[in-house]
Amino acid sequence: MIEATLCFPLREWTPDERTGDDRERTDEVLLIEKRRGLGEGWYNGPGGKLENGETPRECAVRETREEVGLAVRNLEKAGELTFTLDGDRHTFCHVYRTRSFDGEPTPSDEARPEWVPIDEVPYDRMWEDDRLWLPAVLEGDTVAGEFRFEGGEPLDEADFADHDLERDVSFEDRS
Numbered sequence: 815m816i817e818a819t820l821c822f823p824l825r826e827w828t829p830d831e832r833t834g835d836d837r838e839r840t841d842e843v844l845l846i847e848k849r850r851g852l853g854e855g856w857y858n859g860p861g862g863k864l865e866n867g868e869t870p871r872e873c874a875v876r877e878t879r880e881e882v883g884l885a886v887r888n889l890e891k892a893g894e895l896t897f898t899l900d901g902d903r904h905t906f907c908h909v910y911r912t913r914s915f916d917g918e919p920t921p922s923d924e925a926r927p928e929w930v931p932i933d934e935v936p937y938d939r940m941w942e943d944d945r946l947w948l949p950a951v952l953e954g955d956t957v958a959g960e961f962r963f964e965g966g967e968p969l970d971e972a973d974f975a976d977h978d979l980e981r982d983v984s985f986e987d988r989s
């Protein structure tokens with residue numbers, strides 16, 4: 815089974831009084847438009863597969879740096895997602911969020927970064943299951959879920975069949 819990570823950097827957006835911008839204060843999340851590999855052409859958080867000997871947190875930090883050039887710190891565990899394909903466990907994904915980072919998001923070969931207000935996340939251009947768990951992650955809740963896909967490899971061309979999802983879970987192992 816593949817072990818992978820996702821990281822969702824968050825920042826507060828406040829209206830600039832001087833420009834007469836009357837939008838409400840909101841949180842924005844840093845998404846990427848993935849340019850290659852699994853989920854190509856879709857939006858996601860920065861992330862990817864664990865390398866040998868790496869902890870999930872180390873992986874999330876490395877992938878965020880490699881994909882968008884942002885140095886993230888103080889990652890908070892927000893979710894554990896299991897993706898099954900035709901009844902077999904395919905990928906286990908650790909989900910993090912953070913408000914601590916240095917640098918400016920910069921495009922790479924793999925990803926085009928974009929700050930998006932959390933109530934404007936483009937779920938119609940993401941993995942089909944994301945609308946079920948990502949809103950909770952962006953609102954500060956924790957999730958554990960299993961998402962079942964059918965139809966054979968690759969995972970991003972399989973059909974999303976059904977799921978189980980729990981909110982407000984605690985993660986004992988701090989991974």
Ligand SMILES: Nc1nc2c([nH]c(=O)n2[C@H]2C[C@H](O)[C@@H](COP(=O)(O)OP(=O)(O)OP(=O)(O)O)O2)c(=O)[nH]1
Nearest residue numbers: 818819820850851852858861862863905941943944
């Ligand atoms: N948001 C979301 N992410 C998912 C789902 N399923 C799934 O594998 N992912 C994530 C886990 C990983 O962060 C990412 C896939 O890993 P990756 O980006 O390293 O895959 P890749 O094939 O491009 O790998 P590579 O060429 O860069 O080695 O997609 C899903 O249903 N929703």
